[in-house]
Amino acid sequence: MRQGTRFGFFLLLTPLLLWLSLLIIIPHIDMLLVSLRERVGVGKYQTSPANYLTFLQEPLYLWTFLRTAVMSVLATLITLLIAFPVAYYIAKMAKGRVRSLLFLLCLVPFWVSELVRTFGWMILLRETGVISSLLQYLGLAERPVEMLYNDAAIMIGLVYTSMLFMVVPLITTLGSLEDSVIEAGYDLGGSGASILREIVIPHAMPGIVSGCIVVFMLSLGNYLTPTMLGGKDSLWFTELIYSQFIVRFNWELGAAFGFVLLFLSSFIVWVMLRLTGQTLEKTIG
Amino acid sequence: MTPDLQCIDLTKRFGETTAVRDVSFSVPPGSFFSILGPSGCGKTTIMRMIAGFLEPTSGDILIKGKSVLDVPPNKRPVNMVFQHLALFPMMNVADNIGYGLRRAGLPKAEIARKVGEVLERIGLPDIGQRRVDELSGGQKQRVAIARCMVLEPDVLLLDEPLGALDLKLREHMKIELKALQADFDTTFVYITHDQSEALVMSDQIAVMNHGRFEQMGTARELYYRPQTPFVAGFVGDSNRWRGRVERADSDALELRTESGLLIRGNAHGRALGAGSSAEIFVRPEAIRLSHSETDLASFDNRLKGRVTSLLFNAAASRVLIRGDGSAGEIEVALPQSGEFDGLSRGDDVHIGWSGEQANCFAAGTD
Numbered sequence: 001m002r003q004g005t006r007f008g009f010f011l012l013l014t015p016l017l018l019w020l021s022l023l024i025i026i027p028h029i030d031m032l033l034v035s036l037r038e039r040v041g042v043g044k045y046q047t048s049p050a051n052y053l054t055f056l057q058e059p060l061y062l063w064t065f066l067r068t069a070v071m072s073v074l075a076t077l078i079t080l081l082i083a084f085p086v087a088y089y090i091a092k093m094a095k096g097r098v099r100s101l102l103f104l105l106c107l108v109p110f111w112v113s114e115l116v117r118t119f120g121w122m123i124l125l126r127e128t129g130v131i132s133s134l135l136q137y138l139g140l141a142e143r144p145v146e147m148l149y150n151d152a153a154i155m156i157g158l159v160y161t162s163m164l165f166m167v168v169p170l171i172t173t174l175g176s177l178e179d180s181v182i183e184a185g186y187d188l189g190g191s192g193a194s195i196l197r198e199i200v201i202p203h204a205m206p207g208i209v210s211g212c213i214v215v216f217m218l219s220l221g222n223y224l225t226p227t228m229l230g231g232k233d234s235l236w237f238t239e240l241i242y243s244q245f246i247v248r249f250n251w252e253l254g255a256a257f258g259f260v261l262l263f264l265s266s267f268i269v270w271v272m273l274r275l276t277g278q279t280l281e282k283t284i285g
Numbered sequence: 286m287t288p289d290l291q292c293i294d295l296t297k298r299f300g301e302t303t304a305v306r307d308v309s310f311s312v313p314p315g316s317f318f319s320i321l322g323p324s325g326c327g328k329t330t331i332m333r334m335i336a337g338f339l340e341p342t343s344g345d346i347l348i349k350g351k352s353v354l355d356v357p358p359n360k361r362p363v364n365m366v367f368q369h370l371a372l373f374p375m376m377n378v379a380d381n382i383g384y385g386l387r388r389a390g391l392p393k394a395e396i397a398r399k400v401g402e403v404l405e406r407i408g409l410p411d412i413g414q415r416r417v418d419e420l421s422g423g424q425k426q427r428v429a430i431a432r433c434m435v436l437e438p439d440v441l442l443l444d445e446p447l448g449a450l451d452l453k454l455r456e457h458m459k460i461e462l463k464a465l466q467a468d469f470d471t472t473f474v475y476i477t478h479d480q481s482e483a484l485v486m487s488d489q490i491a492v493m494n495h496g497r498f499e500q501m502g503t504a505r506e507l508y509y510r511p512q513t514p515f516v517a518g519f520v521g522d523s524n525r526w527r528g529r530v531e532r533a534d535s536d537a538l539e540l541r542t543e544s545g546l547l548i549r550g551n552a553h554g555r556a557l558g559a560g561s562s563a564e565i566f567v568r569p570e571a572i573r574l575s576h577s578e579t580d581l582a583s584f585d586n587r588l589k590g591r592v593t594s595l596l597f598n599a600a601a602s603r604v605l606i607r608g609d610g611s612a613g614e615i616e617v618a619l620p621q622s623g624e625f626d627g628l629s630r631g632d633d634v635h636i637g638w639s640g641e642q643a644n645c646f647a648a649g650t651d
Contacts, residue, residue, distance in 0.1 A: 180369060183367070189385045198376075198384070
């Protein structure tokens with residue numbers, strides 16, 4: 001009997017183990033090994049940290065890396081600033097059907113693929129696009145205005161793509177805040193600002209942190225949006241990885257870049273958790 | 286003396302429905318005032334209007350003689366203990382209590398001193414650094430009161446704060462609340478649907494139904510001299526009959542119930558003439574139970590009957606008795622003096638009550 005349950009346990013665990021080992025652990029180990037070898041001749045390799053040194057010595061790589069990180073943090077903050085009032089309204093102020101409807105409206109854009117959504121933004125922002133034409137029609141611009149291929153366009157795309165992943169955890173945590181707790185704040189003499197600072201935000205902290213982690217990861221690892229909205233000069237780190245693998249066929253350097261990105265994202269998440277005094281368990285569970 | 290709290294013709298409508306209708310009352314300083322009523326009667330609406338979370342449709346609210354209608358909730362000199370207490374879970378006990386003081390801009394040392402004092406007063410001097418979820422139900426209760434009292438409000442509102450506690454603790458907290466009220470010497474306005482909470486603690490009670498005050502008075506007045514059938518039925522238990530007045534001699538009435546029983550009752554000043562239909566309320570504990578008829582000579586209502594069932598509930602035990610030749614059952618309190626320990630179903634007993642104790646009301650006003 002015991003033998004039987006144990007067998008069943010492993011049988012049920014197998015798909016997960018296969019998934020984890022075949023698709024995540026083994027490729028990563030292989031990638032790590034690839035990143036740590038240096039080509040010394042045709043078909044000849046030796047183990048060395050040369051690829052990581054290349055990354056550190058080339059200013060363009062470092063610059064791109066830094067830019068990606070800063071832009072991602074900025075995108076996360078902007079997303080938080082926009083999503084918080086939206087989530088607060090949906091969770092605390094809207095009632096019944098209005099609430100479901102608003103939540104649905106947040107969800108609707110995510111029924112189409114990211115590619116289509118990004119094309120949507122291109123149609124709006126490009127030189128011959130909707131906004132440009134409108135500005136000319138209203139006489140606010142004399143000639144077509146190009147709004148694509150700059151950092152602002154990338155930022156718009158990143159924020160738009162990540163919005164849902166911030167709104168959902170915020171609605172969940174804000175929804176669990178009892179109305180009477182907010183009322184008690186007012187009753188005891190609190191102003192709107194102090195209640196937000198001392199009651200609402202501390203309560204929503206787990207949601208804020210988990211939303212920020214997800215949005216930051218998504219922005220940092222996003223390839224499509226920066227490439228399409230930022231054009232060739234967008235200098236997003238994922239593009240460097242792509243070009244090493246596909247264009248330059250330099251898998252060793254590409255793998256090293258991949259690991260640098262992994263460490264960077266882990267590090268920033270760790271810093272974020274430390275700064276806000278949250279733990280990963282509290283945020284996820 | 287100016288009353289601490291005064292409501293004048295307070296009315297609140299939500300669309301078509303009127304939640305509170307022309308309610309007027311005043312609460313003298315330092316007293317314990319309760320609003321008692323079934324759920325949905327509008328008592329929470331009154332409380333939220335006093336606290337400032339709802340605006341009355343018409344009428345006025347005065348605190349210490351000044352109208353507070355234009356004052357937002359965070360500026361009103363009233364504080365509220367919420368039904369589920371609404372302590373701030375993200376703060377420790379000291380920060381919870383100090384919240385209002387911090388908002389009032391008091392210096393840190395002053396806040397610490399006041400918080401320490403109030404914790405001392407509620408008998409929990411060492412829990413300042415504890416988290417809210419580490420406290421027991423009774424401790425949370427006291428912290429919630431301390432959080433309001435530290436601000437020295439003119440009026441403290443309490444919205445069924447004992448509802449979430451278990452029975453034993455609730456009994457204990459009733460006494461404690463009353464003691465705290467006397468200790469702080471602040472006006473308490475307490476709303477509840479639990480009559481025993483209201484009866485035990487209050488100086489004045491208002492019984493509320495369908496958005497109106499049915500009667501206002503002391504616990505004794507409500508219990509002995511209810512002025513409306515609703516109050517008679519809601520406060521305490523009652524045997525209830527419907528009947529027709531056969532003879533009226535000023536307040537003393539003789540009535541015939543629908544089941545044919547003849548009852549002598551009292552109108553206590555209400556207009557009830559011969560021939561009008563009436564409702565009669567007699568409390569189970571006002572009925573004397575006896576083995577022999579001679580014990581009951583002093584009562585003007587006497588009845589011989591048979592025990593149909595015994596409802597044992599410790600001190601609140603009841604005997605159901607079916608009178609000879611009548612259809613209804615009469616609920617009688619079972620005396621716990623030992624005399625009726627052997628009573629069992631089917632026994633013949635005599636019951637009697639005085640006409641003074643049978644409150645009669647004109648029927649159809651409930």
